Amino acid sequence: MECPPPVRREDGEIDWAEAARKYLDVVSSGHEGAAVRATLEVKRMASHAPDPAVRLAVWALVGLLDRSPPPRLQAAASQALCSVVRVDGGKFADEIVDAGFLPVAQRLLPESEEVPQRILLRCLSCILSFHATSRVVFARGGGAEVILDLFQGCSGATKRHLVEILSALALVREVRRLILADGKVEYLVEAISFGNLVSRTRAAQSAGLLGASTNGRSSLVEMGAPLALVGLMRDGDSSAKLVAANALGIVSSIGHHLPLIHQSGAIPLYAELLKENPPLAKDIVEDVFCILVSIRDNTGAVLENLAGILTGQDDLAISSAVDVLLALAEYKSIITFLKSSGVITVLVDLLQNRNHDVVEKVTGVVAQLSYEECIREGLMEAGAIPILLDLLHGRLEDLTEFAAAEALINFSEDPSCREYAPMLQRVPELSAFRDHLFHFRISQGHLIQSARRRIEQRLNSQ
Incomplete structure (x- = not known):
């Protein structure tokens, strides 16, 4: 039996209603070869047909699969559905799900031969990507178990589709619990490294969610998730890097897993994120770096990478790096590393930056650090005092001047700064500010805490 050509009207246009009727006749005829060709x-025509004809074809194709057709016909029907679901960014995905494709696919997959199974998986992957709600329906209907069972012994081509499907399903909480309970976290880790970039990013997001629990975190580390996430940070686009960086922070930054971030080479990649400039990148880097400096071996690497950004030409990246450094300044563990990392010299150079935002932030960091004796020595050696004096203009009306005055007062109280003490004592702006700072310290009971943040809060509330 031959596959009939499309029916055309007198005007040369295809009569889609008649074509659909003839297709149904061919499929119902029982002639496998003609049904495959049709x-x-x-x-071939999925992207050209009008919507009503495509919807009719969807129901016919799902119905054909539901009858467990021979392998060639199953593969052809799956290919056709895959073409349909890709039309206009998945506008027919709802129709395919409504036609009952998900339970049909779930039933056919375990019993299918390799080639039709792979094509069916590709179709399922497309639907789960375009149709988010179908992930929950398929997962809760037992589909997740079917997919996990198919991993064992599958070929490389089939595995690609499996990891892409798993990355979509793992966004569902019940699937993550199943993966952990069945000891199949390794498949989720594979999904971070294997497949298209969108799928790998989804898998990284799922790993971050799974890593929120102690058991999940331990299993992910055991299966090599940190290295997989570092790979995505290195190779991914901006969005993928952020997701992977956040997930790596969750998975590796607690307890005995913390050294993995340094060991896996992730610290320079976190620093590079600051050059991407979105606020979320800065928040992620700040959180991770503040945790990292709790371990001595990490501190030097963190500060050296920040120094590399501070010596660059990108003012937005410099500003973000200064914000991170200000957060790190709260931690005593960084003090002994600041001089050896070169950060102090860089900060003094940045006090003369042409960007007001950068100068304001750097002055705040210098004020914060000036409470430490060994840091004052380094700042003085780098020539900070004359530059800080130049930042005073007599009014103390902005945060830069407040921070500069705060740092200079700390220098004036340091016996090791004797050569500058007489000059600092004669600066009128410092005399007025000294009393304010003294009373603030007494009232708050924090003799070494920077006043800058309190002043900033007061100014912002006006």
Whole structure:
């Protein structure tokens, strides 16, 4: 039996209603070869047919699969559906799900031969990507178990589709619990490294969610998730890097897992994120670096990478790095590393930056650090005092001048700064500010806490 050509009207246009009727006749005829050829014709014309004809074809194709057709016909029907679901960014995905594709696919997959199974998986992957709610339906209907069972012994081509499907399903909480309970976290880790970039990013997001629990975190580390996430940070686009960086922070930054971030080479990659400039990148880097400096071996690497950004030409990246450094200044563990990392010299150079935002932030960091004796020595050696004096203009009306005055007062109280003490004592702005700072310290009971943040709060509330 031959596959009939499309029916055309007198005006040369295809009569889609008649074509659909003839397709149904061919599929119902029981002639496998003609049905395969007709189904592949549906695949070819999927992007050209009007919506009503495509919807009719969807129901016919799902119905054909539901009858457990021979392998060639199953493969052809799956290919046709895959073409349909990709039309206009998945606008027919709802129709395919409504036609009952998900339970049909779930039933066919375990019993299918390799080639039709792979094509069916590709179709399922497309639907789960375009149709988010179908992930929950398929997962809760037992589909997740079917997919996990298919991993064992599958070929490389099939595994690609499996990891892409798993990355979509793992966004569902019940699937993550199943993966952990069945000891199949390794498949989720594979999904971070294998597949298209969108799928790998989804898998990284799922790993971050799974890593929120102690058991999940331990299993992910055991299966090599940190290295997989570092790979995505290195190779991914801006969005993928952020997701992977956040997940790595969750998975590796607690307890005995913390050294993995340094060991996996992730610290320079976190620093590079600051050059991407979105606020979320800065928040992620700040959180991770503040945790990292709790371990001595990490501190030097963190500060050296920040120094590398501070010596660059990108003012937005410099500003972000200064914000991170200000957060780190709260931690005593960084003090002994500041001089050896070169950060102090860089900060003094940045006090003369042409960007007001950068100068304001750097002055705040210098004020914060000036409470430490060994840091004052380094700042003085780098020539900070004359530059800080130049930042005073007599009014103390902005945060830069407040911070500069605060740092200079700390220098004036340091016996090791004797050569500058007489000059600092004669600066009128410092005399007025000294009393304010003294009373603030007494009232708050924090003799070494920077006043800058309190002043900033007061100014912002006006």
